[in-house]
Amino acid sequence: MAVPIRTAAAALCAGLVATLLTTVPARAGQREHTWTVSGPGRTATHAPHARISLDDTTGTVSLSVTRDRRTVIEPSPVGIVTEQADLSKDLSFLHRKDRLVDERYRTKSGKRLERRALMNETRLSFATPTGARLDLVVRASADGVAYRYVLPAGLGDVLAETSAFRLPQDATAWLSTYRVDNEGQFAQYTAATAPTGDYSPQALFATDGGYTLLAESDLTGTYSGARLAHDQGTGTYRIKLADDRVRTTGPLATPWRAMVTGDLATVTRSTFTDDLAPASKVPDPGWIRPGTVLWTWLAGGRTAGQSLTAQKAYVDYAAERGWPYEAVDAGWYFKSDEWDTTDPNWQTNSWMPDLVDHARAKGVGIIVWIHQRDLDTPEERAQWLPTLERWGVKGVKIDFMNSEAQSMLQWYDAILAETAAHHLMVDFHGSTIPKGMQRTWPQVMTLEGVAGEEKRTNTAAHLTTLPFTRNIIGSMDFTPGAFQRVGLRPNSDAAETGLAVVYESGLQMYAGTPQSYDERPLARDFYDQLPAAWDDTRLLAGHPGQEAVLARRDGDRWFLGGVYAGTARTAEVPLTIGAGRWLVETIRDGTGGLVQDRQVLRGGETLDIDVTDNGGFAGIACRWTPGISTCHR
Known part of the structure; x- marks a missing residue:
């Protein structure tokens, strides 16, 4: 059930502090033109920071993302074009509004059932010289940054977005060529060397600021699906809509353009795109x-x-x-x-x-x-x-x-x-x-x-x-x-x-x-x-294209799965599933078929498993006490 915003003193204080810390004072004779939004809570110093800038000369808006003072997304264009207005340039700032979003909800499936969406939100209002309005809504959490456009009625159909993501050119990229059924394979490039073409909007990049997965959220029939358009030799990935014209009949809130970011374990465990979406419409x-x-x-x-x-x-x-x-x-x-x-x-x-x-x-x-x-x-x-x-x-x-x-x-x-x-x-x-x-x-x-x-x-x-x-x-x-x-x-x-x-x-x-x-x-x-x-999900070891070892918890048992690419090896997996002693049952490839091993390890110790070429393993870990010989029930 959602927790109403600003109903608790702690939430109010957090929102006020966020406002004080993220607003850049205007210099004498010059309008405010830079704003910063970061994730709330004790981890705010390590959370991603979104920086929104308005160029006073061109009236264009850009957004960049940093984490731990390192670049995640370079300053990237923000804007949208409709039949009646070009809301990508000649903008002037009107006002700002902040709030804290704090929602708890429960899902029926996914990485974990109990969730909390905790995000700082900033709404920046702009206008063109003719009075056309654009609200840019930016949210930041501990594991992501997202933005969307909110338009009033009367601006006509949407013709295009000028939104784009600019990555450092040497950022490692894992991309899937766009297909209407989203069934392309992922391949590794750098942000700049990826061939010219259209790619799935779910694109992963590694920079010195960690990992960032580009994504969408809250996509409905009020809008059009997106893909990423890229020109080889650049680190820019532009939003390209599936429709040349998006029909609108009133006020419009576009889907969220999301950047899930953090270390690989944080990104893998993230529910950020769900957190951005509307609450359940199924009452029972x-x-x-x-x-x-x-x-x-x-x-x-x-x-x-x-x-x-x-x-x-x-x-x-x-x-x-x-x-x-x-x-x-x-x-x-x-x-x-x-x-x-x-x-x-x-x-x-x-x-x-x-x-x-x-x-x-x-x-x-x-x-x-x-x-x-x-x-x-x-x-x-x-x-x-x-x-x-x-x-x-x-x-x-x-x-x-x-x-x-x-x-x-x-x-x-x-x-x-x-x-x-x-x-x-x-x-x-x-x-x-x-x-x-x-x-x-x-x-x-x-x-x-x-x-x-x-x-x-x-x-x-x-x-x-x-x-x-x-x-x-x-x-x-x-x-x-x-x-x-x-x-x-x-x-x-x-x-x-x-x-x-x-x-x-x-x-x-x-x-x-x-x-x-x-x-x-x-x-x-x-x-x-x-x-x-x-009930929970953890990444134990991983590198895209090389290995992925995940642990998922059901009650008091952890289920383990590992997949590897490349030659045979002895895989070393940190058993970071909690303190104490664990009985670990694993299934691996043997010379005559699948074999099972059992061993008792302490949480944090290394689980060694022999893996064949392009192999892997499966397993169950349960609390060990004398007399316990299996995790199966």
């Missing part, structure tokens, strides 16, 4: 239950999707393992005798209610795949969504949006409200990425927007970059566990097992076959233990 989220899923597409494809017998067998296997969901992918309603949806009894032609009843008796929920084109109109949604709810389906996997244009974002607005009304959890594929969506609409358990397990060209370097790029933004449906795809994936079996921890997803969809799990009982039994919602 008790029906939303994250969990692990047996997903059958890579196990049997469309043929399995057309077979009630095959699907019942998958449900039985999920029930045997204690996995709470089974997902039926494409094929279940695209049959040779395709339904006549003009017939009011068309739903009775499906075997899906039979499967749902069978699964319910086994304690398993059903999630169904459906193409976006079959939910494209209000009439189609009025046919499908109430029917799926009546059958008892628990969630929908909606595929092939493949756009972040304003019209598609308006469709997202509609489907989000309607799936919530019909108590259907959601997994989006061929989609945008979360961008705060999971806070506002907690029934969204996961989204694809990633070059995931289905891809045949993924590299081990890509797999070790995702925890520091795409998965920072929100739940990621990579679909790990496809052990049967030997030769089609770049990693080892132990690394594949560990991906289910390394990658966070509110619906963690296992992509293997029952036979492949039974042939690897250590991996199968590890999956039996895994939750899909976490």
Whole structure:
């Protein structure tokens, strides 16, 4: 529940102090033209600082970010152009307003369930010579800086932003070429040497000020999705909108342009893009239950999707393992005798209610795949969504949006409200990425927007970059566990097992076959233990493109996952999960398959694990006391 701003004396004092410390006095005869906003709290000296400057000659505004007095983002242009006004130049300063944002909220999935959004906010108001108004709203927290534009009604459609991010040219960059489905691979460059082109807005840079991930938040159908446009030889990444014209009908608040920044552990653990988003619009989220899923597409494809017998067998296997969901992918309603949806009894032609009843008796929920084109109109949604709810389906996997244009974002607005009304959890594929969506609409358990397990060209370097790029933004449906795809994936079996921890997803969809799990009982039994919602997340070791070792806590147990790119080695992992003695069970690659090791370590000691080429590991750590021989329950 949100804590009202300025209701406590401490909050009021903090806001006043922030105002006094961040306002630069005007010199005699000159208007104030520089402002600084930094994160609140005891860590403010180490938090990022945003510096906003108004050039008195050109009337242009720029924003830069520093951390520990080191450059994170160089002075970068800020501005927006509409039909009626160019709000990127000839601006004069009007006034400033400050407040402290302090909100506590609880999520249904993600890196941790209990959250606190604590940010200083500064609103700077500007005007053009003709009186057109622009408010620049800047927020700073302990792990990020963000800004958005707020425009009054009457300025017409948005034609472009002049927003950009200027990085030091030698900053290391991990970038993914932009695709409408957000399924590009991440590759390493420097900020200046990256080829000319468009890139995903989720871009990671390393500078002497630490790591910075560029991102968006609170993207809805009132606006247009963004990508980063870059010209080789520069460190500048410009905001390029998906639409040439963004339709507006009244006042407008654009999405947040966010910079998640800090050391790598801080950036990896950050929930900044969720913190910026509006509060939940689902009043009673008790029906939303994250969990692990047996997903059958890579196990049997469309043929399995057309077979009630095959699907019942998958449900039985999920029930045997204690996995709470089974997902039926494409094929279940695209049959040779395709339904006549003009017939009011068309739903009775499906075997899906039979499967749902069978699964319910086994304690398993059903999630169904459906193409976006079959939910494209209000009439189609009025046919499908109430029917799926009546059958008892628990969630929908909606595929092939493949756009972040304003019209598609308006469709997202509609489907989000309607799936919530019909108590259907959601997994989006061929989609945008979360961008705060999971806070506002907690029934969204996961989204694809990633070059995931289905891809045949993924590299081990890509797999070790995702925890520091795409998965920072929100739940990621990579679909790990496809052990049967030997030769089609770049990693080892132990690394594949560990991906289910390394990658966070509110619906963690296992992509293997029952036979492949039974042939690897250590991996199968590890999956039996895994939750899909976490109390905490920590980065134990990592470097994008080389290694990623994460620990995620469920109650009093920590689950460990590690993935590596490159040659075999003995990995040294700091066990920074708390003081005391821990029983650590790990699964690694052996000469004849997966093997398990057990050892007792003190918190802070080093966990040594032998890792194969492009390998990894999985593990569980629990408090050790005499007589405890396993962490499994």
